Amino acid sequence: MEKYTIGEFAKKVGLTSYTLRYYENQKLIMPKRDRHQRRYYTDEDIKWLGFLLCLKNTGMTMFEMSRYVELRSQGDSTMHERKKLLSQVKERSEQQVKEIQDNLKVVEHKIDWYDGRINFQINEDFESYLNRFNQGDD
Template identity: 65%
Template structure:
C-alpha cells in the first residue's frame, strides 16, 4: 500500500503540513512513523481526511470532531452515539442553511430595489418596498 510523507499528503488533500500537524496534535488524524520517526500517511488516511473535511464543511467544530474520533476509536459499541452526534450536526447545519437563505432573501430584495432605482422604474423607498414582502 502507498505511503505518503506529510508534504506529499498535504498537497494530495489540499491542506498544509502545518495544518496536518495541528490536526494530529488535536487527535484528529494520527499517522504512523517510519524508522526515522517521520510521519507517513496511507490511502486510508486520504479517505478519513476527506470525510473529516466534509464534517468540517457542515460546521462541525474541532471539539465535536475530536469527540467523534474518540467514539470511533472505541469501536462498534459507540455507533448509536456517533449516529446521534452526526444527526445533531445535520439538524444544526440545515437550520443554518435555512437562516442563510432567509438572509439572502432580504439581500436579494435590496438588490432588486437597487435595480429599480437604477432603472428609474421604482420610486418607493426600501422599507415601503419590503412591506410588500411582509418584511
C-alpha cells in the first residue's frame, strides 16, 4: 500500500495542503496516522477525494457533501437517503446545464449576427434578429 504525505497527496490530487486540511476539518476526508501521528493518505483516499470533487463540481454544497459523508459512514441503511440527496443535486445540476445551454444559444446567435453584419448580409439590429429565433420557442 502506497502512503503519501499531505504534500505528496496535494500534488497528486491537484489541491493545496490548506484545502486538504479544510476538507479534513469538515470531516470529508479522514487521513490515517502513522506511529508518530503524522497524517498520510493512500490510493483509496485519492479515489474518495476524486468522487468528492466530482460532487463538488456538480454544484453540491459543502453542507450537502458533509451530509452525504455522514450518511455514508452510517452504512447501507442510509442508501435511500444518499440516493435522494444525489438525485436532488443531479436535478439541480441538470437545470443549471439547461440554463447554460439556453445562454449559449443566445451567444451563438450573436456570433452569427456579427458574421452577417460584417459580411453585409444582415441589416437588422440584434434584438430583431434574435426575436426571429425565439418565435419558434413558444
